[in-house]
Amino acid sequence: MQISRLFDLINYQISTYDKDVSLARKIDGTWKTYSSRDLKKIADNLSLAFLKTGIQKNDKVAIISNNRPEWNFIDLALQQIGAISVPMYPTISSEDYNYIFHHAEVKKIFVGDEDIFHKAKEGSSDMEAQIISFDKIEGCDYWEDFMALGEDGDLSVLEAIKDTVKNGDMFTIIYTSGTTGRPKGVMLTHSNVISNLFAVEDRMIVPRGESKALSFLPLCHIYERTGSFCFIYMGISIYYAESMESIGENLKEIQPQIFNTVPRLLEKVYDKIVSKGYELTGVKKSLFFWALNLGLKYEPNKNQGFWYNFQLKLANKIIFSKWREALGGNVMQINSGASALQPRLARVFWSAGIPVCEGYGLTETSPVVSASISNLKEIRIGMVGKIVKEVEVKIASDGEIMVKGPNIMQGYYKQPELTAEVLEPDGWFHTGDIGELHEGNYLKITDRKKEMFKTSGGKYIAPQPMENKFKESSIIEQVLVVGENKNYPAALIIPSILGLQDWCRHKDIPYTTNAEMLQKPEILDKFQKEIDNLNKYFGKWEQVKRFKILPQQWTVETGELTPTMKLKRKVIHQKFAKEIESLYS
Known part of the structure; x- marks a missing residue:
């Protein structure tokens, strides 16, 4: 038909x-x-x-x-x-x-x-x-x-x-x-979405006609909507989660083979898992972190030798099997999109037999431009998969990702001048993202063109890779790198309360209230050490010189995040203008 x-x-x-x-x-x-x-x-x-x-x-x-x-x-x-x-x-x-x-x-x-x-x-x-x-x-x-x-x-x-x-x-x-x-x-x-539906279907490995999907990302976003059309086409039963808070319970109940998510939710899953690891004692705790460290060294398409493979097999049996059970026990493919996934999370989940497949796209591209398949040979950590069929990608001279294909929007409604800014007469669409092509058709995103800024010294700063790196810290939940037209980069930091509590427990520091703990010298010293350690991954001009810890989490409801959990940079800059200015006074 x-x-x-x-x-x-x-x-x-x-x-x-x-x-x-x-x-x-x-x-x-x-x-x-x-x-x-x-x-x-x-x-x-x-x-x-x-x-x-x-x-x-x-x-x-x-x-x-x-x-x-x-x-x-x-x-x-x-x-x-x-x-x-x-x-x-x-x-x-x-x-x-x-x-x-x-x-x-x-x-x-x-x-x-x-x-x-x-x-x-x-x-x-x-x-x-x-x-x-x-x-x-x-x-x-x-x-x-x-x-x-x-x-x-x-x-x-x-x-x-x-x-x-x-x-x-x-x-x-x-x-x-x-x-x-x-x-x-x-x-x-x-035709835009149908072409993308077939391109996405080409990346799905779950059995047709008998699989189940749990849906919780907003249907009003084209990511979940195109995904749902694909599920209908493949005969995959769609179960809607009761709420964002009930996802864990619904996963165990439905036992889906597939679901779509965003990195922010995977970060929360990982943080919760690590937090439970800190609660363990004795041999159980040692085994947990032994398995976790094995996972952090994992390379999906690289044989690391008999001894590593043997240990990983053992870790999967005694530790990682419990992680898979928490996701329902049947997951064959998790599609992650809307923003960049930390490479360490991809390594850990893949090592645990939980295949997280990154993809990339925009509303204007219906949305998928590139996607990974749940196949160890094809996964490239740090990349967002292969360009999907019928879609062309080229990298402009300034590094911007350009896309052409049947999935490209017709334009912005009643705004022809804005359409002309992003859509060339020959059909090439300006994504506003900076990226690289590897091995011919593997795409890597390096930053948002509009998010890059210059310091007063004329050096370019790409904040997104820095923010992703800083979020690898167990005590940093969210971070915004600032410094446009300033003489050095700085950062606003939202602490991970769970991570902080775990660290305090480990150091035998009594935990009182969040507000009180965030003023303690030993806590501030811990954050400084984390920043100093992570700064080593960046050039001298990129390194964060000062930071400010904010007590309240950034959320969709309070306006700092988009519904797909991306930072609303302009809103945060306006809302915390005094705090940002204090970093340069």
């Missing part, structure tokens, strides 16, 4: 796999599942309801919700009538909602819960747009009642309308969260 529009995936899954569980979500302690045929019936009824309420081709409809099957239902239903979805993060402000609602001219807004409903209501108070909720909320229309409007509709009319939807039609506008300024609306077509 030919797949030329994304909604064709529904019939493809029915004809190929006819899944009992296509999508699932836990409600009140029980998993509610939807089969392939349920997916078709619900999407058809919703499409007919949209038609009955006046939604036509190219009309815009917002979706603001955490991951749940209803998100997919609305997305697919809109596609079938040629309407355009405008997915949005539940975490952004009502002011941002207002801007996007107006800019996209949305006619309906679907929300997940009561908190989002109130923000969306405030954000749409100066316009006419019906709000419909996935949860039952007083004073808000309910999605099942809306769907009921289409239950007596004419399916032949729907089929005729589906035939008018073409491969090159726009199906979504995704407003990039961005690290600066107003969000831009990335216009993607069916």
Whole structure:
């Protein structure tokens, strides 16, 4: 069966796999599942309801919700009538909602819960747009009642309308969260994402028709959304995690073969594992750190000899097996993207039989440009995999990664001048990332072009590799390297409280409160030693001369991180301007 529009995936899954569980979500302690045929019936009824309420081709409809099957239902239903979805993060402000609602001219807004409903209501108070909720909320229309409007509709009319939807039609506008300024609306077509779906599928090793995926990254981000389309195509059952806090519990319960993640979450998993190691005593503690040190020396495609291999096999049996159990015991492939993964984490996880496959891409590229496959011979630590099929990459004279292919966006909605800044007439897209090609088609990211800065001495600083290195410290959770137009680099540091507590326990230092501990001379001395040790990996002009420890973690909710957990540099610079200035006074 030919797949030329994304909604064709529904019939493809029915004809190929006819899944009992296509999508699932836990409600009140029980998993509610939807089969392939349920997916078709619900999407058809919703499409007919949209038609009955006046939604036509190219009309815009917002979706603001955490991951749940209803998100997919609305997305697919809109596609079938040629309407355009405008997915949005539940975490952004009502002011941002207002801007996007107006800019996209949305006619309906679907929300997940009561908190989002109130923000969306405030954000749409100066316009006419019906709000419909996935949860039952007083004073808000309910999605099942809306769907009921289409239950007596004419399916032949729907089929005729589906035939008018073409491969090159726009199906979504995704407003990039961005690290600066107003969000831009990335216009993607069916063909953009379908081409990328097949490129991603080429990197998947899990069994088709019988595997399970746990989904927790936001569906409003193209990374998880394209991944979900790929899972539907491959007949992989998608289970939505209850929340970010329940991921560990859901992994053990679902025992998935695959899931997508971001490095920040893998860092947290690793820190939690190491923290538990510090809690051990005697022989158990010695064995734990013996295994961990073996993992830190691991090279996926290098034979390190009989003695190392023997020890690693033993470590896998007595230590790393417990790590795999914590992830459900069946994981064959973890896809990591959205930002750089620390090489030491990749080594440790691979050594433990937990395959973490890095990839690279942007919303504007649908998103995947390069990806790793879960194969020891093909993994290159520190790189983001091979360029995927049908995508071309070249490195510009200034080191910028340029991309061309069927996955490249149509442009930024209503912003032709911004489109012209990044999209060349011959189709080459400026990613804004700096990188290198190795062995012909292995890609390595070295920094963000816009994040690089010059010191007052005229030396260029690439902050991202430095920040990744500093985060290797067990007591550093987050870090921002600063110093533009200053005479030396400095850093704002968010401490790892778990790591700090472990270190204090190891040194027999009584731990009181976070605020008090971060003022103690021996703690400050420990941070200085960590910075001094890690500075050795950089040139003299790059080394961090001074730092400031901040007590409060940077989060999506407090505004310092994007929803994919990247640093919002401009926001942090503005928010902590006094602290940064104090590093140079």
